[in-house]
Amino acid sequence: MKADVSKIDATTRAIIAATQGGLPLTAQPYDAVGDVVGLSGAEVQARMQAMLAGGVIRRIGAVPNHYKLGFNANGMTVWDISDEHISELGQKVGALEFVSHCYHRPRHLPHWPYNMFAMVHGKTREEVKSHAKEITAILGNSVNASDIIYSKRILKKTGLRISS
Amino acid sequence: MFETDKKLLNDFQRDFPLVPRPFAEIGRSLGISEGEVLEDFTRHIENKTISRIGAVVRPGTVGVSTLAAMKVPQEKLIEIAKIVSSFDEVNHNYEREHSFNLWFVITAPNESRLQEVLAEIENKTGITPMNLPMEHDYHLDLGFKLKW
Structure with missing residues (x-):
C-alpha cells in the first residue's frame, strides 16, 4: 500500500x-x-x-505518550508465521487492545526468520510476556518461532514531518 | 488521576469533534467548561502525557517509509546511532536488546530517496541495514485503551 x-x-x-x-x-x-x-x-x-x-486520516484525537503514562515495558514482539495464515492471524492480533501496531514485514533468512511484528504495551515486562502468551495462543500451530525485543533507549523520536 | 482526566485521555483518542468549538463539545459531554478542557489538554501536552491532539495520518499517504535494523558493535553504538539520527529522514531511532540492537524508521518522499538514505547509512557506518518495509498493516488504530 x-x-x-x-x-x-x-x-x-x-x-x-x-x-x-x-x-x-x-x-x-x-x-x-x-x-x-x-x-x-x-x-x-x-x-x-x-x-x-x-482513509487518509485514521483518527483525530489525543495521541497519548505511552511512556509518560507508565507503560514503560513496551515490547516489539516478532513472529514467524506460516505464509498461508498470516493474513487471517495478523488481523486477529492487530485487533487486540494491548497491540498498538501490527505489520507483515519480509523475512531476511537466515538472519531474520520473523514476518509479523506486533507492538505490545505493558507497565512491566511480566505484563508484556503475558500478553505475548495470549498472542501465542491465538496463533496456535501456525507459529514457528517468536521473540520479544525490548527497547533500551530512545535515541531519536520525532513525529511525521512534511514540509508544506 | 481524576475521572474526568482519564476520560479526556481515553475517550478522545478518536472521534475528536469536527465542529467549530470542539473543546466546548467535549466539555458538555464531561460536564466541565470549554476553558477547563483546554486547560487540561494543555497541561497534558506540557507534561507530555499526550504528545498532541491531532490527526493520525495513514502510513504511506505522504511518502514512503520503512523499518530498518542493524547489528552494531556495542562500543560503536553511540557513534553509529548519531550518524543514523543525523538524517532528517530518520524519525525514530531506538536501541533495543537484541543482536540487531539499532532499530530506526526512515520516511522519505519517494522510494528512490528511501533507498538512497539506506545506501548512505551503509556507506557512512560500514554496516548494511536490514530493510523491513511494511507489506500489510493489520491494525486499524482506533487509539490505545488506557487502564489505570
Missing part, C-alpha cells in the same frame, strides 16, 4: 502539514488551521471529514 506524495492534492497536503504537530489548543482550532492554509474553518472541517472517510 504505497502512495506517492503526488496522489494527495495540495490542500490535503497543506492541512496535514499544518496539523501534524497537533491542532492548536484554542477554542476554534479549525478556524486557526484555516487561517494557515487559506480556507474557512468550516472548509477545514469538511476537508478533514472527507480525509477520514477516504
